[in-house]
Amino acid sequence: MLRIYNTLAREKQDFQPIEPGKVRMYVCGMTTYDYCHIGHARMMMAFDVVQRWLRASGFQVTYVRNITDIEDKIIKRASERGISISALTEEFIDAMHEDTRALGIELPDVEPRATAYVPQMLDLIDKLQAKDLAYQSESGDVNFAVRRYPPYGRLSGKTLDQLRAGERVAVDAMKQDPLDFVLWKHARKDEPADAGFASRWGTGRPGWHIECSAMGEAVLGKTFDIHGGGADLQFPHHENEIAQSEGANGVPLANYWLHNGFLNVNDEKMSKSLGNFLTIREVLKRADAEVIRFFLLRVQYRSPFNYSEQLMEESGVALARLYTALREVAPDEKPIDWDEPYASRFREAMDDDFNTPIAVAILFELATQVHRNKSASDARQLKHLAGVLGLLQRDPVEFAQKLDHSDAIDRVAIDHAVEARAKAKSAKNYAEADRIRASLLDQGIILEDSASGTTWRKQ
Numbered sequence: 418m419l420r421i422y423n424t425l426a427r428e429k430q431d432f433q434p435i436e437p438g439k440v441r442m443y444v445c446g447m448t449t450y451d452y453c454h455i456g457h458a459r460m461m462m463a464f465d466v467v468q469r470w471l472r473a474s475g476f477q478v479t480y481v482r483n484i485t486d487i488e489d490k491i492i493k494r495a496s497e498r499g500i501s502i503s504a505l506t507e508e509f510i511d512a513m514h515e516d517t518r519a520l521g522i523e524l525p526d527v528e529p530r531a532t533a534y535v536p537q538m539l540d541l542i543d544k545l546q547a548k549d550l551a552y553q554s555e556s557g558d559v560n561f562a563v564r565r566y567p568p569y570g571r572l573s574g575k576t577l578d579q580l581r582a583g584e585r586v587a588v589d590a591m592k593q594d595p596l597d598f599v600l601w602k603h604a605r606k607d608e609p610a611d612a613g614f615a616s617r618w619g620t621g622r623p624g625w626h627i628e629c630s631a632m633g634e635a636v637l638g639k640t641f642d643i644h645g646g647g648a649d650l651q652f653p654h655h656e657n658e659i660a661q662s663e664g665a666n667g668v669p670l671a672n673y674w675l676h677n678g679f680l681n682v683n684d685e686k687m688s689k690s691l692g693n694f695l696t697i698r699e700v701l702k703r704a705d706a707e708v709i710r711f712f713l714l715r716v717q718y719r720s721p722f723n724y725s726e727q728l729m730e731e732s733g734v735a736l737a738r739l740y741t742a743l744r745e746v747a748p749d750e751k752p753i754d755w756d757e758p759y760a761s762r763f764r765e766a767m768d769d770d771f772n773t774p775i776a777v778a779i780l781f782e783l784a785t786q787v788h789r790n791k792s793a794s795d796a797r798q799l800k801h802l803a804g805v806l807g808l809l810q811r812d813p814v815e816f817a818q819k820l821d822h823s824d825a826i827d828r829v830a831i832d833h834a835v836e837a838r839a840k841a842k843s844a845k846n847y848a849e850a851d852r853i854r855a856s857l858l859d860q861g862i863i864l865e866d867s868a869s870g871t872t873w874r875k876q
């Protein structure tokens with residue numbers, strides 16, 4: 418049984434889709450005015466793994482990831498460059514597709530663009546106004562009235578007062594409450610003509626939040642199974658999506674809310690001013706695309722992720738070790754049997770809120786087995802299970818030629834194994850603890866236990 422951490426419930430829950438065997442999932446996608454950075458890669462990778470695992474588990478998945486192709490930053494950038502809004506967004510949509518293809522991130526089933534759903538956005542705003550949840554201010558903007566929507570703050574787990582105090586919202590005299598947010602933004606005088614759409618509130622453009630509410634409903638219906646996005650979108654973006662959709666429709670927007678954790682670079686928040694801002698294409702110049710993919714999958718999607726060159730290098734070493742096993746022994750051709758012990762533990766890990774680091778640890782155990790027993794059936798399991806994560810599908814000889822890491826060691830994998838052994842010991846599972854020690858010794862790693870914990874050294 419798949420269990421998912423639901424931000425809305427603040428706990429892991431059994432996953433029950435609305436329609437048996439089918440999953441409808443919406444993930445907030447890119448605002449296309451610049452190249453995607455490595456934080457975007459993490460987000461898209463997180464939900465790529467979610468959709469892959471759902472499909473591997475037998476669900477028929479409709480995966481939607483939208484494209485925001487009208488928004489303030491887009492208008493500003495297009496004006497700066499003296500090009501049309503669509504020329505700018507087409508350029509960066511193409512770039513995003515190139516980047517994700519390189520990283521093995523599969524395309525969503527539907528990729529709606531906001532500019533194609535403006536009528537649906539206007540309908541939704543109409544509904545909100547009819548329910549007295551929206552008002553047009555003197556400035557011409559149409560805003561959502563948070564005070565007239567009592568459940569506001571449910572996703573954040575906070576009251577209006579707590580949100581006002583905690584989130585430094587800009588005070589705007591035109592709003593009835595500082596937390597009110599814009600649904601329809603009237604066109605400003607200096608803006609290009611292609612930024613405006615006609616509406617009964619005057620020419621303008623949708624607010625960012627209403628874009629997702631309208632696209633989600635248009636493609637997946639009023640209630641769907643999973644809504645995902647980065648942790649930074651939980652407030653206000655997702656809170657506002659809930660207020661709009663549930664305020665208008667009176668039914669839940671999504672049953673499970675998933676948020677992937679932040680990404681830091683060298684233990685610091687990534688920012689242009691700190692000089693540690695990395696686009697996906699810059700990272701692709703420094704490392705093999707599959708190594709980047711593998712690196713991102715070694716951390717559970719909800720945990721914070723730290724990017725550093727050293728950790729990336731170690732991931733290259735680790736991935737090479739998996740490929741080495743497949744070079745030593747060619748996999749046999751049988752299909753995967755999920756009752757086999759490694760496959761069933763892999764499934765257990767993935768069913769536990771997509772726990773990729775544990776799933777990857779099982780790949781390493783299999784690699785050790787292949788090395789030890791030269792078993793074609795273990796090699797087949799290794800290749801198949803890795804394939805579920807989008808890994809190990811290249812020719813192992815070619816991979817080895819590309820990345821030569823013969824002397825290096827993989828600290829992350831060793832630390833994981835040491836941790837797993839400590840857990841096994843505290844659970845009095847001494848057979849498992851001994852097995853992990855023996856498997857590390859096979860790799861030339863010696864463990865030393867002391868009162869303060871376990872350390873390791875190379876033989």
Ligand SMILES: [Zn+2]
Pocket residue numbers: 444445446629654658
């Ligand atoms: Zn969204």
